[in-house]
Amino acid sequence: MSHKKFNKNILCIGAGYVGGPTMAMIAAKCPQYNVTVADINSQKIMAWQTDNLPIYEPGLLEVVKKARGKNLFFSTDIEGNIKESDIIFVSVNTPTKTYGKGAGKTADLQFWEKTARDIVRVAESDKIIIEKSTLPVRTAEAMERILHGKNTGIHFDVISNPEFLAEGTAVSDLENPDRVLIGSRETERGRKAIREVVEIYANWVPRDRIITCDVWSAELSKLVANAFLAQRISSINSISALCERTEADIKKVAHAIGMDSRIGSKFLNASVGFGGSCFRKDILNLVYICEHYGLHEVAQYWENVVTINEYQEERFVQKMIHAMFNTIAQKRIALFGFAFKANTGDTRESPAIYVARKLVEERALVVITDPEALQNAEQDLKDVRQNIVFESDPFTAAQGAHAIAIMTEWDVYKTLDYKKIFEGMEKPAFLFDGRNILDHQEIYKIGFNVYPIGKPALTHF
Numbered sequence: 399m400s401h402k403k404f405n406k407n408i409l410c411i412g413a414g415y416v417g418g419p420t421m422a423m424i425a426a427k428c429p430q431y432n433v434t435v436a437d438i439n440s441q442k443i444m445a446w447q448t449d450n451l452p453i454y455e456p457g458l459l460e461v462v463k464k465a466r467g468k469n470l471f472f473s474t475d476i477e478g479n480i481k482e483s484d485i486i487f488v489s490v491n492t493p494t495k496t497y498g499k500g501a502g503k504t505a506d507l508q509f510w511e512k513t514a515r516d517i518v519r520v521a522e523s524d525k526i527i528i529e530k531s532t533l534p535v536r537t538a539e540a541m542e543r544i545l546h547g548k549n550t551g552i553h554f555d556v557i558s559n560p561e562f563l564a565e566g567t568a569v570s571d572l573e574n575p576d577r578v579l580i581g582s583r584e585t586e587r588g589r590k591a592i593r594e595v596v597e598i599y600a601n602w603v604p605r606d607r608i609i610t611c612d613v614w615s616a617e618l619s620k621l622v623a624n625a626f627l628a629q630r631i632s633s634i635n636s637i638s639a640l641c642e643r644t645e646a647d648i649k650k651v652a653h654a655i656g657m658d659s660r661i662g663s664k665f666l667n668a669s670v671g672f673g674g675s676c677f678r679k680d681i682l683n684l685v686y687i688c689e690h691y692g693l694h695e696v697a698q699y700w701e702n703v704v705t706i707n708e709y710q711e712e713r714f715v716q717k718m719i720h721a722m723f724n725t726i727a728q729k730r731i732a733l734f735g736f737a738f739k740a741n742t743g744d745t746r747e748s749p750a751i752y753v754a755r756k757l758v759e760e761r762a763l764v765v766i767t768d769p770e771a772l773q774n775a776e777q778d779l780k781d782v783r784q785n786i787v788f789e790s791d792p793f794t795a796a797q798g799a800h801a802i803a804i805m806t807e808w809d810v811y812k813t814l815d816y817k818k819i820f821e822g823m824e825k826p827a828f829l830f831d832g833r834n835i836l837d838h839q840e841i842y843k844i845g846f847n848v849y850p851i852g853k854p855a856l857t858h859f
């Protein structure tokens with residue numbers, strides 16, 4: 399397909415949580431560019447062309463519809479689109495490696511490297527290659543080596559443009575980002591390439607929010623941003639454990655410290671733990687890099703952020719078992735929410751996976767409900783499916799249950815008729831609020847035994 403009427407052909411390889419929304423926003427904001435998103439997964443590509451998008455993200459369908467069929471296209475023809483493109487974003491997945499050296503820590507770059515080889519094999523003209531995936535610092539160097547290894551005379555400029563969107567708020571994050579970060583080599587060519595990428599975002603992002611730097615700083619900044627965000631969660635969660643022992647209230651502590659402008663009030667909600675495909679993977683990646691450079695103390699420091707998260711998940715399960723008289727065998731337990739956070743159907747690394755598995759191990763009868771994530775939940779737990787019921791209605795899920803555990807902070811769970819739910823439950827009825835979203839006094843007054851995070855439990859015995 400020739401795209402002569404457009405002044406730039408942009409291709410994105412990888413049509414997932416990052417590639418899809420990012421490219422939809424670029425296309426919607428820049429009608430002068432032709433934007434194609436390509437993926438090896440044909441089912442996903444098909445879904446992007448319907449109103450039943452492959453991911454749930456508030457406001458996304460509207461943005462996609464604005465541009466789809468005009469200057470936003472979805473395709474499985476990766477090679478053909480590489481040939482036609484001037485700029486290629488690469489947003490393939492970079493999961494934690496599960497095999498060989500660095501297993502459980504470093505990023506698995508096989509999908510990444512494959513795209514580099516696809517590009518070099520079929521490209522017939524110079525291109526700007528943009529790392530959109532989150533990658534270990536200095537990956538651009540390896541990318542350059544692969545791209546220029548064949549001496550074809552074609553030149554590729556590798557740019558790092560990490561994505562900072564958060565799932566659940568991806569559309570507003572993309573429309574109004576805190577910053578866009580673009581890193582390049584500090585050469586004449588590098589600077590020219592960076593100007594071209596700045597030009598894309600400048601169509602809707604104020605210039606002072608587009609920051610440019612060297613490629614290594616850009617790559618590293620993404621890992622560090624996620625490490626700091628996760629660290630805040632682990633920090634407040636570690637204190638929640640202390641609160642539960644001392645009758646202090648984590649919400650009051652968070653409020654008090656958050657009013658210090660040096661600390662700030664965001665990201666101080668204690669919970670059952672963080673999830674999502676990125677935090678754990680990116681921290682472990684950082685840990686691996688530190689170890690690689692012999693910075694063992696630094697590695698250990700960051701690894702503890704993950705350790706505290708695992709501790710928090712485990713603590714939650716142990717609290718449930720302990721509260722329910724040290725046995726949950728044959729007890730029906732309803733998990734309210736399975737997504738790793740509200741407003742997404744994504745369940746990758748969700749604490750609910752860990753909790754559900756542990757409850758099944760203890761022979762509980764687990765019922766899972768979630769407004770958007772049931773399909774993914776079934777997939778995540780397919781090996782233990784026979785012990786789990788998936789139920790879209792929270793009232794039915796809680797019917798006959800001994801306990802409810804709130805796993806995701808969905809708005810719908812804040813306003814349910816808990817009196818009605820209580821009536822249908824076994825007694826004594828327990829409620830474990832893994833996200834601290836309910837009015838615990840009110841829930842207690844209904845008759846529940848309530849176990850928040852980082853606050854004293856409210857029990858009737």
Ligand SMILES: NC(=O)c1ccc[n+]([C@@H]2O[C@H](COP(=O)([O-])OP(=O)(O)OC[C@H]3O[C@@H](n4cnc5c(N)ncnc54)[C@H](O)[C@@H]3O)[C@@H](O)[C@H]2O)c1
Nearest residue numbers: 412413414415416437438439489490491492509531532561
């Ligand atoms: N999900 C997030 O919130 C988020 C935010 C910022 C950055 N990131 C980073 O962005 C990257 C992508 O994350 P994601 O959540 O979009 O992943 P994803 O798994 O949702 O999407 C990746 C897509 O790439 C495709 N793919 C893999 N190899 C391919 C190949 N060789 N050719 C064509 N397509 C290929 C897969 O089929 C998949 O659809 C990761 O590095 C991640 O760390 C993610």
